[in-house]
Amino acid sequence: MKNINTIEDMKAVARRRVPKMFYDYVDSGSWTGSTYKANQDDFKSISLRQRVMVDIAKRNLNTKMIGHSVTIPVAIAPTGLTGMQRADGEILAAKAAESFGIPYTLSTMSICSIEDVAKNTSSPFWFQLYVMKDREFIGKLIDRAKAAGCSALVLTADLQIIGQRHNDIKNGLSIPPKPTLKTLINLSTKIRWCSEILRTKNKSFGNIKGHINDGSSLNDLSKWVASQFDPTLSWDDVKWIKERWQGPLIVKGIMEVDDARKAIDSGADAIIVSNHGGRQLDGALSSVRALPSIVDAVGEKVEIHMDGGIMSGQDVFKSLALGAKGVYIGRAHLYGLAAYGEKGVKKSLDIIREELDKTLALCGLNDIKKVDKKIIIKDW
Numbered sequence: 426m427k428n429i430n431t432i433e434d435m436k437a438v439a440r441r442r443v444p445k446m447f448y449d450y451v452d453s454g455s456w457t458g459s460t461y462k463a464n465q466d467d468f469k470s471i472s473l474r475q476r477v478m479v480d481i482a483k484r485n486l487n488t489k490m491i492g493h494s495v496t497i498p499v500a501i502a503p504t505g506l507t508g509m510q511r512a513d514g515e516i517l518a519a520k521a522a523e524s525f526g527i528p529y530t531l532s533t534m535s536i537c538s539i540e541d542v543a544k545n546t547s548s549p550f551w552f553q554l555y556v557m558k559d560r561e562f563i564g565k566l567i568d569r570a571k572a573a574g575c576s577a578l579v580l581t582a583d584l585q586i587i588g589q590r591h592n593d594i595k596n597g598l599s600i601p602p603k604p605t606l607k608t609l610i611n612l613s614t615k616i617r618w619c620s621e622i623l624r625t626k627n628k629s630f631g632n633i634k635g636h637i638n639d640g641s642s643l644n645d646l647s648k649w650v651a652s653q654f655d656p657t658l659s660w661d662d663v664k665w666i667k668e669r670w671q672g673p674l675i676v677k678g679i680m681e682v683d684d685a686r687k688a689i690d691s692g693a694d695a696i697i698v699s700n701h702g703g704r705q706l707d708g709a710l711s712s713v714r715a716l717p718s719i720v721d722a723v724g725e726k727v728e729i730h731m732d733g734g735i736m737s738g739q740d741v742f743k744s745l746a747l748g749a750k751g752v753y754i755g756r757a758h759l760y761g762l763a764a765y766g767e768k769g770v771k772k773s774l775d776i777i778r779e780e781l782d783k784t785l786a787l788c789g790l791n792d793i794k795k796v797d798k799k800i801i802i803k804d805w
């Protein structure tokens with residue numbers, strides 16, 4: 426992995442290796458992409474305070490996220506269709522997270538199933554739940570996550586209808602890809618991707634097989650979501666989900682103080698300040714801007730995590746300074762996976778750890794738990 430020093434370097438390799446429709450699926454926001462862009466840009470408007478003459482010889486990055494020990498306060502975000510970035514993508518990424526010592530969150534819309542990931546890892550991973558209309562199916566999905574030893578349930582609150590992503594429409598995103606001339610020409614330039622996908626049994630949505638269409642072909646993802654996902658989902662439902670799950674519950678997709686309070690009242694053990702990586706409500710505030718007011722209002726009552734726009738260890742550092750106890754990376758891990766498989770995810774994490782460690786040191790701190798708002802400057 427020569428010359429891979431940043432997540433941007435990784436992204437450039439991913440772009441070459443993955444079929445266009447799946448690369449674009451990752452590197453897109455909804456509508457104008459303004460929230461997707463703001464998630465990253467707003468980190469740049471936060472400055473760090475350089476502190477000197479402090480003993481920084483020994484530094485600690487270990488901490489906890491909802492009671493789980495983590496080597497850095499970063500978890501892998503749930504991402505759908507990960508097995509289309511690279512064959513068996515979810516298994517590879519979960520293995521990388523395990524060896525690195527951080528949690529992996531498996532999406533409901535993964536290609537590899539809960540059971541496949543469990544079979545190939547030994548530490549518990551987290552499971553992300555999308556709530557569909559068929560509650561019996563959702564109940565069984567929760568039971569499957571429990572049976573597989575998942576140690577936290579991440580309930581996504583912000584995708585009961587899907588935000589329009591222009592690239593996916595233009596590319597005719599489907600699983601498996603439709604054999605149009607344009608797609609076939611593009612696939613012919615991705616020989617490694619094709620040969621690995623042809624060899625694996627994991628080519629469709631592993632968790633929902635048998636639920637609809639045999640899970641084998643989703644010609645139009647947004648139409649399928651519209652027909653299956655439950656737009657009536659409410660805070661009352663969170664209570665039955667918690668009761669069925671009976672373990673730590675993290676509610677993902679909170680951007681407002683009022684919703685954070687409702688999540689706590691409904692039994693959330695942690696919340697994720699998130700706008701789905703700018704893929705849902707375009708025009709929403711960036712996650713990093715939404716974070717401080719939520720921390721101020723409920724930071725004492727619930728553990729607050731965040732995601733959106735994290736492309737470096739400095740972004741992790743700034744999120745912690747603003748009060749997050751941990752963050753999640755979506756695209757940053759997918760670029761590593763698409764570029765170099767399991768080793769690529771590990772490398773993305775190494776890059777982030779190095780940047781986080783050096784930033785901590787140059788800010789005159791030696792323990793990640795000591796990072797707080799005194800170490801940053803922001804004019805908003």
Ligand SMILES: Cc1cc2nc3c(=O)[nH]c(=O)nc-3n(C[C@H](O)[C@H](O)[C@H](O)COP(=O)(O)O)c2cc1C
Pocket residue numbers: 450451464502503504505532533534553581677699700701702703704732733734735753754755756757
């Ligand atoms: C390709 C892709 C697929 C995603 N799929 C899911 C999903 O299945 N479930 C979910 O809760 N969030 C999903 N998300 C949102 C991520 O969990 C996370 O909120 C977002 O990626 C964070 O922003 P970042 O990519 O800038 O790190 C997805 C994001 C991406 C980029």
